[in-house]
Amino acid sequence: MNTGTRLGLYGGGLAVLFAAAFGTAAAVMPDDAADDWNDQAEDGGHGGHGSGDGEAAPVRGVSIEQDGYLLSQVSAPTGIGEAGELAFQITGADGEPVTDYTVSHEKELHLIVVRTDGTHFRHVHPELGADGTWSLPWTWDAAGSYRVYADFVPEGGEDLTLTRTVEVAGDYGPEIATEPALVSEVDGFTVTLEGDLSAGASSEVTVSVAREGRPVTELEPYLGAFGHLVALREGDLAYLHVHPEGEAPQAGDLSGPDVTFATEVPTDGRYFLYFDFQVAGQVHSAAFVVDTTESANGGAEADPSEGTTEAPAEEPSESGEHGTDDHGH
DSSP states (O other), X not given: OOTTOEEBOOSSSSOEEOOOOOSOTTOOOOTTTTTTOOOOOSTXXXXXXXXXXXXXXXXXXXXXXXXXXXXOOOBOOSBBTOOEEEEEEEEOTTSSBOOOBOOBTTBSEEEEEXXXXXXXXXXXXXXXXXXXXXXEEEOBSSXXXXXXXXXXXXXXXXXXXXXXXXXXXXXXXXXXXXXXXXXXXXXXXXXXXXXXXXXXXXXXXXXXXXXXXXXXXXXXXXXXXXXXXEEEETTOOOEEOBBOOSSOOOTTOOBOSEEEEEEOBSSSSEEEEEEEEEETTEEEXXXXXXXXXXXXXXGSOOOGGGOEEEOOOOOOOTTOOEEOSSSOO
């Protein structure tokens, strides 16, 4: 295991989403669906361990407004295959668009878009206009209800996550995962997840990357880390972040094949995990379906041989960001 492979809870930056989504074709999760979210992270749930005083931190990623900051309506194409622009503003307590932001994990704002069945996940970085409008070229490739998350730090403020729902017209049949899947085949890489998720207790999961049967040791820094883990929890749309501890890797540093995350999930149940990694300047996403130890097979560990999930090829966009059509981004 090379430099930077030991990962844990870390404050600020990209998101780990505990979200959910697997309902009927017409279902849209309400903003108050995460009332029971037991987030023990510091700084409003953006990383770190609990404060130890038994007081739950504020729920993240379930509201259009927080601390006086409001996510405007999201403008986007309304149908499949329509080339257009996705755009929005963040307004402050004075009602004016916010134009000054603090860089967090190499970007001023991280935009996460995911369909409410957990598929078609994208993590992108729009550009900020002089009038406070964030925008980027956008095309939908599947109908359905999508949640749009803006993850940002206003200058002089705390990190925030605001969210809106966007509807895309067309025939929609949800893609529901029915079995755990701990091996993901993506872009010629075989990515394996090992370890348990335990509700209410810290646990470790290790992601291993191989290509053509050989360990990959050329993992490059991406947005200040050797890997990013995104999780969607079945049952709500709350937002939490798991990230590397210690010093950020420097340009030219390499790691792999193993990346270990220490995390704590708040409840028993099913989680959809997405692992971003970069090799040779290209970002890839591996996808997994994981049940907590207590709920998987009546308390037994999930078997990696129970199935695999294949992340689709990346969707190139004019912004140069990456996205997925399945359980990855």
